[in-house]
Amino acid sequence: MARDRKPPPPAGNGPDWDRTVRLFQAGAPEFVDAIRQRVNAPALATFAETWWTDPRIEAKRLLFNYLDLPFNAPRHEPLVKRLFKFADTTGDDAIMARFLVGFDRTIRRRRSTKQKYNYRSRSYEQYEAVTTPSDTTLSRDDRSYSGPWFSQNREQFTQGKFLFSVPTRNYLRRRAWRYFRKLGRKEPARYIPAVCAALKLYTDADVPDGLALLDNWGLVHVLFHHSPTIVSKPAGWRVADGGTLSRLQPDPMFRKLWLRSPEPIFDLLVTAKCRPVAMWAVQMLRKNFPDRLAQLTLDEMLAWVTAPNGALNELALELLEARGGLEEVSVEQWLRITEEVRTDLLDRICTMVERNVKPEQVTFASAVRLAMQRPVPLARLGFAFLKGKKPRTQDELTAVFNLRNAEAEPLRADLVKWACEALSGRTDFDPLWVLEFLDSRFEEVREIGWEWLQIEPRARDAIQVWQRLLESPYDNIRLRLVGMLEDRAKEPAGLTKFSPERVRFLWATVLLNVHRGSRAKPFVVRQIIDRLTDHPDEAGDLLPMVAVALRSVRGPEFRVGLAGVAGFVAKNPTRKPLVEAVFPELQWN
Template identity: 35%
Template sequence: MSAARSQTASTLLLDEHFEAGDDRFVDEVLASEAGRKLKALAPRWYEDRRPFARRALLRYIDDGCDRPHHRGLVKVLYKLAEQAGDDEIVGRFMVAFDRLVRRKLIKVTRYDWVTRTSSDEPCLVSDTGAPASLPQGDVASPRFSMRTRHYLRRRAFRYFRRLGRRDAARYGRAIRAALALYRDEHLDRPERLLDAWGLLHALYWGSPALERLPRGVRLAEGAALAELEPAPIYPEAWQGAFDEVLGLATAARSRTVRAFAVGLLERGYAAELRGLPLARVRALLESPHDEVQTLAAGLLRQIPGLGSLPIADWLSLLQTENAAALAFVCEAVVEHVSPSRLSLAECVALACARAAPVAELGLRWARTKPVETAADLDTIARLATAVAPRVREEAVAWLVEVLGRSPHGRAEHVRDLLDSRHEDVRARALELFEADARFRDDTGLWAALAETPHADARAFLIRHLAARKAAFSPEALRHVWAAALLAVHGGARDKRAVVRQIADRVVARPGEADALLPLLGVALRSVRAPERRAALGALARAAFRAPALRDAIARRLPELRLFEGEDAA
């Protein structure tokens, strides 16, 4: 009773949403299993001329036409569209019906009685779980049988085959609109492509690599899918349609269809492709699809007058993200653009590009430019932010070399390198810092280094702290030591050095004991035994070198019992 009431409520809601033109109507249809009601709804739905009804119909078909108890609705809608000569709707049905049959590739062991050997052979078997067939007149079964599924996909393409015999131009327009709807997820495995009856016949009707059998399409003996080349049924429908085929190449949602369209363009429209203006080639380069970008990159080299193209246009072309296309673009840039046409800043910007080919080109050109002024040095300092690792390594090596010999090199340049988030950049900066007296003796740089969040820079500072401690305030020293002791990962040698430095500082300046002893307490409470031993030894040495510190140690580190025996005596 509950299920019946729910079904009644659902059918009432269907009628309500349909009359109101509510987009929730499609969701209710998809969720409904009231087969009789849905079948009765089909004529009213198809004949409704409201944009809402058409939009809902397209969305419903795109769902796949394989919902339980939707057999009657699907059949009636398809027959109405076929009778009306509705190319768009039948095309949508063809795409949906091509997904009704699903096979999977398995290995079957076969025994050869002549050679008395067994071998594994690939075999395609059904993977839908649908019954092979249904009794005549069966209306209760929820899903299409395999026999009906094969029939539906053949019937949908038969509509287009008959259309092509009558009107090749109309067929071309209709089939291209349908082909653009196939998605990569529909064809994600080789067997999925072989199951797409309408798609294969539309694109590869004459291909010798395919065998068409009653149970489906399969590869010919010794053939491979990679051998498929455009061989469409009704080739005349694809002639004189350059703009439409190019549009299919850019708009298709499936790699299979895009590859077909690109192959057809290269084979049948070479002259038209060569005549494309730069603006259209640039639009193709900006396509998100590899096949189209690679096609455009090849066309780029054939455009006349490339040498006179403005630099701004070349820089725009170099922003494409497809690696294959970008390689062709870089080749064209090297061939047609002189480095003298770019400023140092433009070369540096290229060197900082994410794509390695562009970055390598930018750095190569930047190194041909003179770096004579402070402004030039500021410009190439941006190379430290290069994204491509190999380019950044080479760029920073050159930058450090220029900084070392340029009279315009400033401590700010080195400080920016030391603050880099890239470890390789900081390593080069530390080498320059240590080797060049201009920077090594700059107290401001040492003070800035005390604030570094980077472990490698902090370790460098700790190694040189004894000689440079005069450059730091007590607060800066405490910050460096605390950061080193609190570091979780690595730095054991640095921590032992810090413990010794703190102990020496406390002995030399007892007035700072209250501030520094808690830092030794951090090491003393470490979970690592070597750190605890180092802290304990440093405290003991400090206490015996400066007995006046014993009260401060007892006060700040009450858990430590170094002097209990002496106190008792």
């Protein structure tokens, strides 16, 4: 097509149109949004020729961007139809590829349940029907497209709707495919590059399910035209009687043209953004060009594993699993792949890594990094590498403590148990290490930390550990500490090893816990009374706690506590006013 002149811009319809024309003349990307806002159909029809005959690269780029968007801009029917006719008449394969994809996207049938009356059974019966919704934008002659009201409510006329009536859209998508069919018959050298350009424009959003796949009239013709599984009807493709889409196999139109070279199919496999297109390419290569797949290098297959193409990922994994010599892949490469691959492929990748990588090849830091990951396959792989290692440096020691925050919940307990064993084996063991796990935000980690405390004598006998634990904010630790204090009170040194302030803090938190600690509260009552008896000078701090304690327990524990208070007054009569102030409800003889 000759593009040796630039026609003058058409007459517009006000300042907005003039601004749109200036954006076009400047080649600004904002032009596409601006032209879609214009609703003057006659001006748009005239502008179609201006746009098409503009020889600039910027004009062609803006046309590509316009056609990549849905055909739903109100009153753009004249612009779209004229551009389509220009491209069809002049033989512009790149523009027609976009029209083929764009028109394919305008028809989306739906499955629905309907009822029909059965005169024999005299009842209504339900059946499933496939219908095409009436989702056309308002008529191009509707004057409601102008004015501020339409500008404020524009989305309701464009979202999920398309230009042209349903019959017209069916005609346009058949007409677009007819262009490529003629290419295959009259200019076969152009056919494969032209349809490949269109196939690369389809995306996964265009085929969310099997029905949507069949709604892509041109796509199905290109890939499955001769397939006996489907049949074409004026309203669209449908599954043949007795067939299922699961049996759909590649059977393209102009098959002989596709079999001339594997390269166009291979290029589709690598660049397709639509899974059915990529899967079609995989099947075509496997069946007709297996030697092309055999030429792949190891680096190419490894790169495909993490590519944003599901069909490419799965093909790469199949080829890698069937291939030997993976020992040459570096540990760093494997680790990068495990972190970038799709989650649903992690099991297969981790199995491959575990089979080809020896634990001694993986550094301690890398093993911990894997073990800390949320996906279970990655954490399991990291744990497998960790089992034969021991922390030796300060950085590795810090990494071990990080395992208490492992993201993979099913493996967190096992990782923490391993960490406790690894730390117990060190000659420079620090009793305070146990606090790293007893202070964890995860209850199962605290449980393991408590078990470790009980079996590790170096931590169990460290007074500084118990003193720190008295400030624990966690119930399952505080309640156990009460029992521990009960046992320690029987020792010669009693509770004198512990800070009185911290012990009182522990007692207070247990007593004030309304919902938990009922088994520990009687021990607290006894411990407070014993402390009060031995240290009457602390009566000001302890008596209020006794009051709370007596209101927190029942039965024998209450009577024991009350007897303790009475015994305290008997031994310390000068403290009676303080007791009366704390217990005003008691009557003294």
